Amino acid sequence: MQTLRYLLRKEFLQIFRDRFMVAQLMLMPIIQLLLLGNAATFEVKTARMYVVDRDHSETSRGLVDRLQASRRFVAVGSSPSTDVGDQWMLERKTDVILGIPSDFERDIVRTRTAQVQLVLNAEDGVAAGVTQSYAAQIIGAYANELEAELTPMVSTAARGSGAGAPTSAGARPIEVRARGWYNPDLNYRDYMVPGILVQLVTLVGTLMTAMNIVREKELGTLDQLSVTPLSQSVFMAAKLIPFWIIALVELTLGLLVARFVFHIPMLGSIPLVFAAAAIYLLAALGIGLFVSTLVDTQQQAMFVTFFIIMIYLLMSGLFTPIRSMPTWAQWMAQLNPMKHFIEIMRAVLLKGATARDILQPIGILALFGTVVLTLAVRQYGRRVG
Amino acid sequence: MSNAVEVRSLSKSFASVKALDDISFDVGEGELFGLVGPDGAGKTTLFRILTTLLVPDRGTATVLGLDVVKDLWEIRSRVGYMPGGFALYPDLSVAENLEFFAAVFGTTVEKGYELIAPIYRQIEPFRDRRAEALSGGMKQKLALSCALVHRPDILLLDEPTTGVDAVSRREFWDQLGHLKASGLTIVVSTPYMDEAVRCDRVALIHGGKILEIDPPRSIGTRYGLPLIAVRGGDRFGLLHALREFPHAHTVYLFGDELHYTDSRADAPPETVANELREYLAGRGHKGVEAHPIAAGIEDSFMELMGSAPAPTATAA
Structure with missing residues (x-):
C-alpha cells in the first residue's frame, strides 16, 4: 500500500508536470464535445425540392404550399417536365423531386385516392430517410385536411414512390401516430451528446494508459522497475488508477457541459452514472493496459489503440443502429464495452433507468473488465516466466 | 556460499x-x-x-x-x-x-x-x-x-x-x-x-x-605469436604494405600505431621487427619505427575474435 502510494505520487507528478498532457487530458475532450455536440446531428434542416407539377390545380398547389410552410422543404425550381428535375438532382442542385400527376385533383375528388411521387437523393441514406419521413408527415396531414373538406366518407391516400422506396402518407383507415418516448422532440442532441462524451473519455483514457507504460519501456525504466520487489499487479494498479481518476474527472466536466450547455435531460441518478462509469473505465483502460503489454513503442501503442477504438466506436450503435447490423456484427457488438456504457448513459440520463434496469450491461462490463485486467497482468508476468 | x-x-x-x-x-x-x-x-x-x-x-x-x-x-x-x-x-x-x-x-x-x-x-x-x-x-x-x-x-x-x-x-x-x-x-x-x-x-x-x-x-600472456608495434608516416599505406608481407598473420590499426602479428610462432620478435623495417624501407616507407611489444587485452581480443566463429564479425 505504501509502495502504491509512492507510485501514484510519481505518476501524478509526471502527468501534471507535462503541460501539454494536462491540456490534452482536460481541455481537448471538452472542446471536442462542444464542437461535435453542436455539429453531429441527423437532423435535416431544409431539403431543396424541385416541383414537377403536371396538375396545376388548387389541390396540387396546396400540397406544395404545405410542404414549404413546414420549412422542412424549399422549392428551388419547377417545371412541368421531369427532365430538368433529374438533371438538377444529378448536379446536386436539389435533394427531392416532387412529382404531381396531371389528374391529381380529379382523382382525389372522384376516387378519393391519388398518387404523388417523391424522388429522393439517397446518397446519404440517413438524411434521405429523415427527409422522407418529414414529407410523409406533411402529406399525411394534408390528406387529413382534404378529407375534412370533402365529404366525411372520403378517404384519401397520397402514395408516392421514390427511388423504389414508397412513401406512404396518411394511409387511411389506419392512422399512424408516432410519438417518440424518452426523447419526445426527437432531439438528436440528447441522443448524441452522451454517446460522444463516452467516446471522447474512452479515447483519451485508453490512449494515455497504453502510451504511458510503453513510454517506460522506451525509457528502460520498465526493466529497472522489474528488477525490484514491485509486483506486477501493484505496478499495473499504479498505472491504471491515475487515468481512471482523470477519466472520471473528464466525465464530470463533460456531464456539466451536457447539462448546462446542451441542456441534456438528466432524469436518472447521477451517482448511478458514476458507479457505472467507474466499472466501465476499468474495462476501457484495461484495454489500454493490455495493448501496452503487446507493443514496444508509443507509436505502435497509438495505432493499435486507434484500431480498437475505431471498431468500438463504429459498432457502438452511436452512428448506426446495432439491430441493422449482420448477426455476427451484433455478436461482436455485445463484446463492445463502449456500446454497453453508451446504452447505460442514455438509459439513465434520458429514461431515468434505475440500477435494476441496467444490471445486465453493468454485469457485462464488470465481466469484461475482470477478463481484460487479468489478461493484461498475466501478459506482463509472461515476460519473465 | x-x-x-x-x-x-x-x-x-x-x-x-x-x-x-x-x-x-x-x-x-x-x-x-x-x-x-x-x-x-x-x-x-x-x-x-x-x-x-x-x-x-x-x-x-x-x-x-x-x-x-x-x-x-x-x-x-x-x-x-x-x-x-x-x-x-x-x-x-x-x-x-x-x-x-x-x-x-x-x-x-x-x-x-x-x-x-x-x-x-x-x-x-x-x-x-x-x-x-x-x-x-x-x-x-x-x-x-x-x-x-x-x-x-x-x-x-x-x-x-x-x-x-x-x-x-x-x-x-x-x-x-x-x-x-x-x-x-x-x-x-x-x-x-x-x-x-x-x-x-x-x-x-x-x-x-x-x-x-x-x-x-x-x-596477454597466452598470446603465442610475435607482436610488433609499427609507427610513422602514412598509416594506411603501412597497413596495406604490412598485410602484403609474406609472414603477416594479422595487422590492425591501433590508435596512432599499427599492431602486426607474425605467423611464425618461433621467430624471435627482434628479428621480425628488423625484417619489417627493411621490408618497409624497401617499399618506400621512410623513418618507420618497429619494435616488439607485449600483447594487451585488445590484442588478445582481436586474436581470439579472429579465430572465433563470429556471426557478427566486425568489431571496433
Whole structure:
C-alpha cells in the first residue's frame, strides 16, 4: 500500500508536470464535445425540392404550399417536365423531386385516392430517410385536411414512390401516430451528446494508459522497475488508477457541459452514472493496459489503440443502429464495452433507468473488465516466466 | 556460499540468432568481474538473464545462490541493476528519481545514504534539476545511486560507461573500486578494453561465447605469436604494405600505431621487427619505427575474435 502510494505520487507528478498532457487530458475532450455536440446531428434542416407539377390545380398547389410552410422543404425550381428535375438532382442542385400527376385533383375528388411521387437523393441514406419521413408527415396531414373538406366518407391516400422506396402518407383507415418516448422532440442532441462524451473519455483514457507504460519501456525504466520487489499487479494498479481518476474527472466536466450547455435531460441518478462509469473505465483502460503489454513503442501503442477504438466506436450503435447490423456484427457488438456504457448513459440520463434496469450491461462490463485486467497482468508476468 | 554468480552451460537464442551459446563461469564473492566484448556479443542478454528479466533456453544460473528462474522475487529485491542507457525518469528531478527507487524497494534515501554518499554527494547540489537536463556523467552517477540505494548484495552494471566522458569514466571506476573494497560483488560489462584492466578478472565475450577468462594482466600472456608495434608516416599505406608481407598473420590499426602479428610462432620478435623495417624501407616507407611489444587485452581480443566463429564479425 505504501509502495502504491509512492507510485501514484510519481505518476501524478509526471502527468501534471507535462503541460501539454494536462491540456490534452482536460481541455481537448471538452472542446471536442462542444464542437461535435453542436455539429453531429441527423437532423435535416431544409431539403431543396424541385416541383414537377403536371396538375396545376388548387389541390396540387396546396400540397406544395404545405410542404414549404413546414420549412422542412424549399422549392428551388419547377417545371412541368421531369427532365430538368433529374438533371438538377444529378448536379446536386436539389435533394427531392416532387412529382404531381396531371389528374391529381380529379382523382382525389372522384376516387378519393391519388398518387404523388417523391424522388429522393439517397446518397446519404440517413438524411434521405429523415427527409422522407418529414414529407410523409406533411402529406399525411394534408390528406387529413382534404378529407375534412370533402365529404366525411372520403378517404384519401397520397402514395408516392421514390427511388423504389414508397412513401406512404396518411394511409387511411389506419392512422399512424408516432410519438417518440424518452426523447419526445426527437432531439438528436440528447441522443448524441452522451454517446460522444463516452467516446471522447474512452479515447483519451485508453490512449494515455497504453502510451504511458510503453513510454517506460522506451525509457528502460520498465526493466529497472522489474528488477525490484514491485509486483506486477501493484505496478499495473499504479498505472491504471491515475487515468481512471482523470477519466472520471473528464466525465464530470463533460456531464456539466451536457447539462448546462446542451441542456441534456438528466432524469436518472447521477451517482448511478458514476458507479457505472467507474466499472466501465476499468474495462476501457484495461484495454489500454493490455495493448501496452503487446507493443514496444508509443507509436505502435497509438495505432493499435486507434484500431480498437475505431471498431468500438463504429459498432457502438452511436452512428448506426446495432439491430441493422449482420448477426455476427451484433455478436461482436455485445463484446463492445463502449456500446454497453453508451446504452447505460442514455438509459439513465434520458429514461431515468434505475440500477435494476441496467444490471445486465453493468454485469457485462464488470465481466469484461475482470477478463481484460487479468489478461493484461498475466501478459506482463509472461515476460519473465 | 563462495560464489556470488554461477553460470552453467547457459544458452539463449532469439529467432535464429544465438545470443548466448553454452556459457559457463563463476564470479567469486567480493569480486569485480568484467565482461568485455563488442556490441552484440551477448553481454546484455546475459545481464537480463541474471536479473531475471529473461529466461534461458538451456543451462542454469544462480545469483547469490538463488536460481534465476525459480527464485526471481528474492533475486529482484537483493540485486542492484543498472541497465544500459541509464533508466531514469527524465521528467523527475534528481532527488525524486532517487526517492522513487528507494520507495519501490520499501526503503528510504536516508537508510541507504551512507552507501551512496560518495557518489550522490557529487550530484546533490543539482538535486532539484530534472534528470533530462543532466550531463552523461551526472546521469551515470544518479543511475548508480538509484541502483545502490537499497543496499544490494550484488551490483550488476550493463555498460555503465557508454556515452560518458573520459573523466567521468575514470571517476566511475574509482567509485567501483571503493564499492568493491567495501565487500560488494560487482559484475560490469564494457565495450572499452582500457576499462577491463581495472577488474579482478575479465571474461572476453564474443558471438555469444566466452573466449577467455583471466585476470586482465595475464590475458596477454597466452598470446603465442610475435607482436610488433609499427609507427610513422602514412598509416594506411603501412597497413596495406604490412598485410602484403609474406609472414603477416594479422595487422590492425591501433590508435596512432599499427599492431602486426607474425605467423611464425618461433621467430624471435627482434628479428621480425628488423625484417619489417627493411621490408618497409624497401617499399618506400621512410623513418618507420618497429619494435616488439607485449600483447594487451585488445590484442588478445582481436586474436581470439579472429579465430572465433563470429556471426557478427566486425568489431571496433
